[in-house]
Amino acid sequence: MVTDLLKDLIIVGSGPAGASAAKIAANNGLDVLLFDKEEFPRYKQCGGALGARVTNIIPAKDIEELPSVRKTHGLCMISPSQKHVAKFYREGHNGYFVSRIHFDNYLHEKALEAGAVFQQERVLTAKYIDNGIKVKTKNATYNSRLLIIANGFYSRLPAMFNFPQVTDSEYIGLSLNSESPIPEKTLDEYFGEKRLTTIFLGLAKNGYGYVFAMKNRLNIGVGGTQKYVKNIKQLYSDFVKLVKDFYGIKKLSLNKPRGYRSPFYKPMKKAFTDRVMVAGDAAWMINALTGEGVYYALVAGKFAGETAVEAINTNDSSAQFLSKYNERWMESFGHDLNKYASPLRKMFFKSNKRMELAVKMAKADEKMIKTLTETITNSITCEEGYKRILKRAPISFIKGIFS
Numbered sequence: 001m002v003t004d005l006l007k008d009l010i011i012v013g014s015g016p017a018g019a020s021a022a023k024i025a026a027n028n029g030l031d032v033l034l035f036d037k038e039e040f041p042r043y044k045q046c047g048g049a050l051g052a053r054v055t056n057i058i059p060a061k062d063i064e065e066l067p068s069v070r071k072t073h074g075l076c077m078i079s080p081s082q083k084h085v086a087k088f089y090r091e092g093h094n095g096y097f098v099s100r101i102h103f104d105n106y107l108h109e110k111a112l113e114a115g116a117v118f119q120q121e122r123v124l125t126a127k128y129i130d131n132g133i134k135v136k137t138k139n140a141t142y143n144s145r146l147l148i149i150a151n152g153f154y155s156r157l158p159a160m161f162n163f164p165q166v167t168d169s170e171y172i173g174l175s176l177n178s179e180s181p182i183p184e185k186t187l188d189e190y191f192g193e194k195r196l197t198t199i200f201l202g203l204a205k206n207g208y209g210y211v212f213a214m215k216n217r218l219n220i221g222v223g224g225t226q227k228y229v230k231n232i233k234q235l236y237s238d239f240v241k242l243v244k245d246f247y248g249i250k251k252l253s254l255n256k257p258r259g260y261r262s263p264f265y266k267p268m269k270k271a272f273t274d275r276v277m278v279a280g281d282a283a284w285m286i287n288a289l290t291g292e293g294v295y296y297a298l299v300a301g302k303f304a305g306e307t308a309v310e311a312i313n314t315n316d317s318s319a320q321f322l323s324k325y326n327e328r329w330m331e332s333f334g335h336d337l338n339k340y341a342s343p344l345r346k347m348f349f350k351s352n353k354r355m356e357l358a359v360k361m362a363k364a365d366e367k368m369i370k371t372l373t374e375t376i377t378n379s380i381t382c383e384e385g386y387k388r389i390l391k392r393a394p395i396s397f398i399k400g401i402f403s
């Protein structure tokens, strides 16, 4: 089947980036066709930690109504030897833990309410045609004037428009996680009513384990970069044992873990070309310190949607016009991730010795653990976190950063 009707905008992927773009574009009158291979609600492999700045994009009230949501109250960092534990409860807003089943379904429904039309199909290819873009699925082809690629890190579509690919295993994150329903009372008992962003350092070179307790679901995961993580299944089962011992949990029924890859580098420098914009994981928009990507996907999706509206209204979908999209996300978070997230990661993840030292240092210095809490929960930018840490850290810690 060929659908010759020329849509204004096709968006591939209805995760945070795609749904956010679809909502803005449809709200502003564009004729939007939104593809996802999955039926919604669907689960996406994720820790489900939403950084504090997510409420710049999504109203806090809406997030707080989601069934699995729980507020984040601060940070707990455990050193590689587990000898040092640095904990900090921070007043005010620090973000949330929420299942992606609920969060993404909320975003998807908002896009449809705005008027985007959903097509549940896997997009196989996309290419230029005279007056726009042709997108192909197993059973049909669809045409549009503009395309937003937002279908995650595994997407093959960027390569079809000559965008670069991440191939170095040092920059590809590999993780295994499970999210399991557990009664709220049990989670309160083990993790406290005030939930913390809990991170176990030193499980693998360049990686960590995390425990995020939502309202009534527990998300446990391990990850590192593909280059250094050799047996992720073993790493995960060792980590579950460690978590049980650490919290004194006798029985823990967890769902089967699933693996996933994600970009652990810097965002693409140029996420646009003629008639095409790339957003979210498909454009590697991930914080290399924390692995957080939802906030950046939402922001990029919003800018891609806004730029699409302007391009259609001015009848200009040239690369030159779409470069506005790049300027917007770069200014909002791109420069910050490019310049400061990787150095922060190096600062902490270089070796187990450094991680041990970092937790010891944070435990002994309230201002330091506060800064780390604010950096990791995305309450402040990476730049601010980096500068504050450099100012505060003892000389012995700073020396190691540059050696």
Ligand SMILES: Cc1cc2nc3c(=O)[nH]c(=O)nc-3n(C[C@H](O)[C@H](O)[C@H](O)COP(=O)(O)OP(=O)(O)OC[C@H]3O[C@@H](n4cnc5c(N)ncnc54)[C@H](O)[C@@H]3O)c2cc1C
Pocket: 012, 013, 014, 015, 016, 017, 018, 035, 036, 037, 038, 044, 045, 046, 047, 048, 049, 050, 051, 121, 122, 123, 124, 150, 151, 152, 153, 155, 175, 176, 177, 221, 260, 261, 262, 279, 280, 281, 282, 285, 286, 291, 292, 293, 294, 295, 297
């Ligand atoms: C284990 C793990 C833990 C993480 N934890 C966190 C965390 O705690 N906090 C955080 O902020 N980030 C976390 N991230 C990163 C976060 O999941 C991503 O950055 C975020 O999901 C990116 O959103 P997106 O919209 O770009 O892509 P996605 O959320 O991946 O959405 C892409 C969508 O495209 C669809 N799709 C894929 N291919 C096609 C196709 N060919 N045709 C049609 N549809 C298609 C998919 O079904 C999906 O719905 C984690 C990642 C992993 C792997």
